Amino acid sequence: MAYLWLAIAIVFEVLGTTFMKLSEGYTRLWPSIGMAMFYILSFSSLGISLKNLNVGTAYAIWSGMGTVLIVLIGMIFFKEDLTWMKAICLMLIIAGVIGLNLSGSAHA
Incomplete structure (x- = not known):
């Protein structure tokens, strides 16, 4: 349930x-x-x-996924560009979020 609340927080x-x-x-x-x-x-x-989540991990997921999603919205709705450097950095953010979740340290 904690991850559902985190997903809702990201959307908002x-x-x-x-x-x-x-x-x-x-x-x-x-x-x-x-x-x-x-x-x-x-x-x-x-x-x-x-x-129910560790603050560091939850905040990293919240800010990282929010960043990825807002870049996509910027590209789709505001016609912002995506350079190779931005794409690589976004992939690193996603890898970091996955790594935090796989580390097993997300729960308090």
Whole structure:
């Protein structure tokens, strides 16, 4: 169940970051409000997941997977480029998240 809460936290974090982009520097009201709401939901979900997960591992998964997903959203919806260096770095992030999970140290 802790990983479900962590996945929910990741989705809300990605939505919050997407709405941050849509807010255009907080000059648009509704995307700015959406960003704040999604970040509150994300941190709340992350906090619930920390009842049963180690904070370092959970935070690394949350931030790493959030980074990977937001790069993909940037490419698809905002037409941002993907260079070879970015692709390699994203693969390293994914490998790190997998490694943390396989290390068996995720649970508190």
